[in-house]
Amino acid sequence: MQNLDNYLRKYSYLVEYSSEDEAYLARCIELGIMAHGESQEEAITEIKEATRVHLLMLAEDGDEIPQPSRGQKFSQTPSSLIR
Helix, strand or coil: CCCHHHHHHHCEEEEEEECCCCEEEEEECCCCEEEEECCHHHHHHHHHHHHHHHHHHHHHHCCCCCCCCCCCEEEECCHHHCC
């Protein structure tokens, strides 16, 4: 398996604020996993850790590691849409 850091840098992430959860929700697009945080920065930190753990589990089980789609991207909901 390639270095985990290479995957973490190249996966795509989406961060959105959830007024229902009163938290920022982050998702790794390629893996479909989610994490949350009280700030955007915390959500990003948490999704990267969740992604790292998920990749370790896939490798340990001998499962294929999904390839990054293009390169790391962080997207977020514009603040004008947050209520």
